[in-house]
Amino acid sequence: MIVPAMTTDDSPRSDKVDQILQGALQEFLSRGYAGTSMDRVAATAGVSKPTVYHHFQDKEGLFCALVQHIAQVRFYGTLTPCPCAGPPVTTLRQLLEHMLESIAADDEYQDFVRLVIGESGRFPALARLFIIHITKPGIERVQSYLADHPELGLPDPVATAHILVGTVVYVTLTQHILHGQDLIALPQKRLVNALMALLLAKATPASEMSPDLEEVITGADDTL
Amino acid sequence: MIVPAMTTDDSPRSDKVDQILQGALQEFLSRGYAGTSMDRVAATAGVSKPTVYHHFQDKEGLFCALVQHIAQVRFYGTLTPCPCAGPPVTTLRQLLEHMLESIAADDEYQDFVRLVIGESGRFPALARLFIIHITKPGIERVQSYLADHPELGLPDPVATAHILVGTVVYVTLTQHILHGQDLIALPQKRLVNALMALLLAKATPASEMSPDLEEVITGADDTL
DNA sequence: GTCTATATCTAGATAGAC
DNA sequence: GTCTATCTAGATATAGAC
The missing domain is CATH 1.10.10.60 (Homeodomain-like)
Structure with a gap:
């Protein structure tokens, strides 16, 4: 044997x-x-x-x-973890950072994305399986979280979830899957800061923003 | 020779x-x-x-x-057109819509993306050519436009350009390249509306927003 | 159910005529 | 520079023994 x-x-x-x-x-x-x-x-x-x-x-x-x-077993729900408890601002930042880091560290997932996209023209049904079992659950988890926290003041949680997940996936695609990390310099913290700033601009106008909250939004340190 | x-x-x-x-x-x-x-x-x-x-x-x-x-001849700069003149709010909306529509209509470009991503593991140098000649010029054009219009009040035009282009590319990827259009329903106008709302929330607090500007942000009609 | 051995075809790459 | 014809390796898939 x-x-x-x-x-x-x-x-x-x-x-x-x-x-x-x-x-x-x-x-x-x-x-x-x-x-x-x-x-x-x-x-x-x-x-x-x-x-x-x-x-x-x-x-x-x-x-x-x-x-x-x-798609069903190995990578189901890889894109996003379960949002943990805590203040939405902190949780969202952790969520984005976790998505970026876990995909960046998972070479096998990157290869799987290459394979599915590369064959999506000749195997459209497999590409749709990828959407159903990986992409869609990820987006839905984020949009549920956004919808469950109306204090964020987001007018469209569904579209906002696409923007958040889309930005994370796009950056991963260019930096790691397409090997552009040294060609397009954009530190993770800077990207997440920008996303958080856009998200929270409407919820908390500058005039009402406390120094503490401002720090949470822009990140602990400013090594951009 | x-x-x-x-x-x-x-x-x-x-x-x-x-x-x-x-x-x-x-x-x-x-x-x-x-x-x-x-x-x-x-x-x-x-x-x-x-x-x-x-x-x-x-x-x-x-x-x-x-x-x-x-990459150099056929698709150079495909991702983004030259921003035309006009008020930034209108121009940005047109820019995003044009990006979404032109990529969605270009089957050959979608096949090229499939090919380059699919072979990016075995031909990393070609993937980097794609970044240099297509991805990077597109992002830089958007970020230049954002930086040239400080009245938008964006704290980080570079990161914001990644968010805009990234969202557009991600939606194109899932809807067309991966054939998920009927699996993930998100009308173009709704996505662009959400992007514009996030972009302009900080520049124009709700208290100062005129009805006219509000209409420009949310789009002419509301067929979501 | 699993193996050794093989049938059949098509791939990348080249000789050599013109 | 361009062609017809061909070489050789490796591909998918299967027959038939155990």
């Missing part, structure tokens, strides 16, 4: 199936759909090629099953 | 080279890098395969030359 190369221990459907999905994950994430060969998938999974074809109809079937599985 | 793969070349090209680039564009945009065969490139270009290899070192060289050419 061959020991699986990379076991992250999931649901015990079938040992071989999980092995194959693990191998397919590695290969498809690093080489793309067309660049991946079933030979390499089988080798990386530690099984033979006919075993792969016994469990999955063909290359396309394996790819679709993999993306669906990953 | 073989044409260098990565040069800034403005000299007139031979007919065949343009034919090959045109064929390569069609094939690579619709099939991706690994999914494209040199046979099909040659056939689509209307030349023979050895002719392709005479002008380009290999498949990778052709691909890099193509992306560089497209």
Whole structure:
């Protein structure tokens, strides 16, 4: 018996199936759909090629099953954590910072985004799975939080959630996925400060803003 | 002599080279890098395969030359038009709407984005070319406009430009590139309204806002 | 269910004629 | 410079033994 190369221990459907999905994950994430060969998938999974074809109809079937599985299990809700309790101003800042940092630190998620976007023209159904299981839950969690805190004075929590999440995703895309970190200099704190300033400008006019609140908005230190 | 793969070349090209680039564009945009065969490139270009290899070192060289050419010539500055004259509030609204609409209408640009992001893990240098020639000029044009209009009262035009462009790109990504238009409903006007409201909240406190300006901010009609 | 071995095709890249 | 014809490696998928 061959020991699986990379076991992250999931649901015990079938040992071989999980092995194959693990191998397919590695290969498809690093080489793309067309660049991946079933030979390499089988080798990386530690099984033979006919075993792969016994469990999955063909290359396309394996790819679709993999993306669906990953979107639902591995990366479900990756985009946003559960907002913790506390004053909205602090919570929102932490939320944005956590989103930026967790995506920036997750190379596998970045590869998954590359794969899904890259194949979205040829596999539109998979792109829509990504929207359903990852993008949409993230946006909805933010917009629920915004809607639950009317003291923020936001006229449109739904659109505002798109602006917040959109800005975070865009910056991650350019800085990390497209390797533009040194080409477009924009420190995380400066971006979050700007977002918070826009969000809170209406809720708290400058004339009513206390020094304490001002500090919370602009951040603890000003190393821009 | 073989044409260098990565040069800034403005000299007139031979007919065949343009034919090959045109064929390569069609094939690579619709099939991706690994999914494209040199046979099909040659056939689509209307030349023979050895002719392709005479002008380009290999498949990778052709691909890099193509992306560089497209980023510099075909899509340079696609992201944002030149801001026209007029009051900043109106101009900004038109700018955002024009960005959203022009990207949404340009299928070839969407395919190019899919290609560059999809290959950004294996061709990081091409992703950086995309940043340099397309992303960065767009952001800089917006931030210059914002900085040139201090009456908007924006504390950080650079970060604000990222928020505006980022929101537009993110919405385009989810709605069109990832085919999520019917999954995430967010009418363009509603998004632009929310962006304008955030931008102008600080510049014009509600107490000083005239009915006319209010209408400009929230849009002419309210078909949300 | 899983393997060894293989059929069939298409890929990238090139010789050599003109 | 451009073509026809071809080489070789690697691709998807399967037959058939265990």
